Amino acid sequence: xxxxxxxxxxxxxxxxxxxxxxxxxxxxxxxxxxxxxxxxxxxxxxxxxxxxxxxxxxxxxxxxxxxxxxxxxxxxxxxxxxxxxxxxxxxxxxxxxxxxxxxxxxxxxxxxxxxxxxxxxxxxxxxxxxxxxxxxxxxxxxxxxxxxxxxxxxxxxxxxxxxxxxxxxxxxxxxxxxxxxxxxxxxxxxxxxxxxxxxxxxxxxxxxxxxxxxxxxxxxxxxxxxxxxxxxxxxxxxxxxxxxxxxxxxxxxxxxxxxxxxxxxxxxxxxxxxxxxxxxxxxxxxxxxxxxxxxxxxxxxxxxxxxxxxxxxxxxxxxxxxxxxxxxxxxxxxxxxxxxxxxxxxxxxxxxxxxxxxxxxxxxxxxxxxxxxxxxxxxxxxxxxxxxxxxxxxxxxxxxxxxxxxxxxxxxxxxxxxxxxxxxxxxxxxxxxxxxxxxxxxxxxxxxxxxxxxxxxxxxxxxxxxxxxxxxxxxxxxxxxxxxxxxxxxxxxxxxxxxxx
Amino acid sequence: xxxxxxxxxxxxxxxxxxxxxxxxxxxxxxxxxxxxxxxxxxxxxxxxxxxxxxxxxxxxxxxxxxxxxxxxxxxxxxxxxxxxxxxxxxxxxxxxxxxxxxxxxxxxxxxxxxxxxxxxxxxxxxxxxxxxxxxxxxxxxxxxxxxxxxx
Numbered sequence: 001x002x003x004x005x006x007x008x009x010x011x012x013x014x015x016x017x018x019x020x021x022x023x024x025x026x027x028x029x030x031x032x033x034x035x036x037x038x039x040x041x042x043x044x045x046x047x048x049x050x051x052x053x054x055x056x057x058x059x060x061x062x063x064x065x066x067x068x069x070x071x072x073x074x075x076x077x078x079x080x081x082x083x084x085x086x087x088x089x090x091x092x093x094x095x096x097x098x099x100x101x102x103x104x105x106x107x108x109x110x111x112x113x114x115x116x117x118x119x120x121x122x123x124x125x126x127x128x129x130x131x132x133x134x135x136x137x138x139x140x141x142x143x144x145x146x147x148x149x150x151x152x153x154x155x156x157x158x159x160x161x162x163x164x165x166x167x168x169x170x171x172x173x174x175x176x177x178x179x180x181x182x183x184x185x186x187x188x189x190x191x192x193x194x195x196x197x198x199x200x201x202x203x204x205x206x207x208x209x210x211x212x213x214x215x216x217x218x219x220x221x222x223x224x225x226x227x228x229x230x231x232x233x234x235x236x237x238x239x240x241x242x243x244x245x246x247x248x249x250x251x252x253x254x255x256x257x258x259x260x261x262x263x264x265x266x267x268x269x270x271x272x273x274x275x276x277x278x279x280x281x282x283x284x285x286x287x288x289x290x291x292x293x294x295x296x297x298x299x300x301x302x303x304x305x306x307x308x309x310x311x312x313x314x315x316x317x318x319x320x321x322x323x324x325x326x327x328x329x330x331x332x333x334x335x336x337x338x339x340x341x342x343x344x345x346x347x348x349x350x351x352x353x354x355x356x357x358x359x360x361x362x363x364x365x366x367x368x369x370x371x372x373x374x375x376x377x378x379x380x381x382x383x384x385x386x387x388x389x390x391x392x393x394x395x396x397x398x399x400x401x402x403x404x405x406x407x408x409x410x411x412x413x414x415x416x417x418x419x420x421x422x423x424x425x426x427x428x429x430x431x432x433x434x435x436x437x438x439x440x441x442x443x444x445x446x447x448x449x450x451x452x453x454x455x456x457x458x459x460x461x462x463x464x465x466x467x468x469x470x471x472x473x474x475x476x477x478x479x480x481x482x483x484x485x486x487x488x489x490x491x492x493x494x495x496x497x498x499x500x501x
Numbered sequence: 502x503x504x505x506x507x508x509x510x511x512x513x514x515x516x517x518x519x520x521x522x523x524x525x526x527x528x529x530x531x532x533x534x535x536x537x538x539x540x541x542x543x544x545x546x547x548x549x550x551x552x553x554x555x556x557x558x559x560x561x562x563x564x565x566x567x568x569x570x571x572x573x574x575x576x577x578x579x580x581x582x583x584x585x586x587x588x589x590x591x592x593x594x595x596x597x598x599x600x601x602x603x604x605x606x607x608x609x610x611x612x613x614x615x616x617x618x619x620x621x622x623x624x625x626x627x628x629x630x631x632x633x634x635x636x637x638x639x640x641x642x643x644x645x646x647x648x649x650x651x652x
Contacts (some may be wrong), residue, residue, distance in 0.1 A: 092537030
């Protein structure tokens with residue numbers, strides 16, 4: 001039993017005192033930013049990334065991963081208690097979760113969200129352990145054309161889940177790709193788009209981009225409309241599910257887990273898609289669909305399980321192909337690279353302790369999250385009342401120090417301001433920042449693989465369609481694009497996002 | 502008026518970015534499809550971006566939009582962007598303590614609901630906290646009080 005030995009190695013790594021500590025720090029911070037308004041896991045991971053450089057690679061990744069899936073738990077707490085999803089993936093949870101809270105069943109809603117998430121996290125962790133190794137083996141056979149097509153698919157898929165206009169999302173990707181190319185050309189060393197600034201030779205610092213676009217721009221948008229948050233439930237009681245509630249929720253949890261595990265692998269934010277999809281499935285197959293929207297526990301159990309499962313399995317493309325499926329994953333790629341590890345199919349072979357340790361830590365982290373979120377819910381409820389005006393100066397402070405400690409380069413700090421403005425203007429013009437960041441990270445990779453593929457094919461672009469895997473991946477990209485542009489899907493997509501806003 | 506100012510502006514912005522990148526790429530060696538030079542890929546992307554911008558702008562002129570534009574918070578914009586710039590300018594000279602205090606003050610005052618008193622308390626607490634964590638906890642090599650202030 002290979003997998004057991006591997007998981008054994010993973011748990012030995014994950015359960016070392018240092019790693020348990022930082023896993024705890026990660027999920028704690030994750031829950032915190034999930035609960036607190038106006039700061040998401042992307043900005044948090046970006047800010048904390050520089051600090052983790054002094055850690056062991058596995059410790060750094062365990063903590064950063066903890067922030068990511070921890071935020072999924074925290075986001076559902078705010079969705080249920082104050083009808084404000086902390087994370088876009090908990091937007092559907094707010095529909096029925098908030099109604100349950102109004103009926104005095106906030107405790108049950110929180111419990112089913114936490115337990116469902118834990119179950120989903122456990123299953124999805126197993127899924128990662130089972131499916132990542134064969135996928136990595138397959139990915140080892142990938143050449144430059146396959147990687148090129150895979151990146152294209154990843155970028156295209158991220159459009160489906162961007163808010164608003166598809167064209168704008170496409171444009172944001174291309175802009176991100178271009179910004180990613182700033183710096184010295186890998187083959188000739190020619191500095192490109194550097195304005196003669198030496199600081200730009202190594203490219204724009206991606207921490208600055210992430211903090212600017214997801215941190216500063218987000219704060220600016222929140223400051224447009226400063227409003228108070230109403231906390232409905234001051235004290236949460238009755239964390240136990242009634243027998244009836246348990247009977248109603250176990251099947252949705254199972255279905256949500258399955259759906260989330262599959263959709264999470266999709267590049268581009270499967271966790272949001274999976275929570276919406278599982279909610280509509282539950283509503284459709286329910287014998288009493290009219291209860292949905294009025295506090296149906298299934299409407300909390302299914303999407304919460306789905307988004308947590310997806311959060312775990314979205315590590316699969318990262319760990320096997322080195323491809324980020326989410327802006328946070330894009331930052332994780334950066335974390336790998338700074339630690340001197342190239343994320344991709346080789347990680348599992350070259351760094352087994354890191355690979356399996358990270359996977360095992362996800363399960364450990366999920367267990368901690370249940371303990372953190374249920375018995376200690378009172379603390380989080382109190383956190384909800386922290387006013388935003390106290391929070392955002394702290395975000396700016398951490399962003400500046402974090403970026404500066406990266407390599408004591410003040411240029412990176414000015415870049416935060418620049419990308420803050422660019423991000424704010426673009427968001428104001430109705431463009432989502434997530435595709436931009438994905439494009440930014442993948443830009444250099446895309447160019448490198450394209451140029452290598454063209455050398456292999458002696459300048460014949462047909463190589464991308466004559467190699468079967470590459471052709472299949474490109475065909476999928478085209479299919480995704482066509483489907484997104486179909487009027488029916490477009491309407492559906494708009495509905496989903498209107499509900500979310 | 503059945504047009505969307507937002508789409509129009511977004512389209513124009515993308516066009517400007519795309520053209521700027523494309524024109525700049527022409528200054529680099531383009532190479533051939535077989536051996537692409539440093540300018541090849543960015544030139545192609547720049548053109549694609551400009552084209553996308555054109556379509557978005559054209560849609561903005563013809564398609565009706567129902568959009569709510571909030572006021573731009575100018576004070577917040579100036580203070581929030583000024584804060585990191587101030588941090589960058591003074592971190593080496595003033596040291597982490599004073600720099601952070603002013604940075605937090607500036608960003609805190611970006612909120613219209615913030616009072617000077619609260620901002621000062623917040624800035625003081627955050628500065629102490631950050632110095633403790635980063636300088637003493639994580640040993641980031643940055644002086645607490647910089648050379649400009651030591652006599």
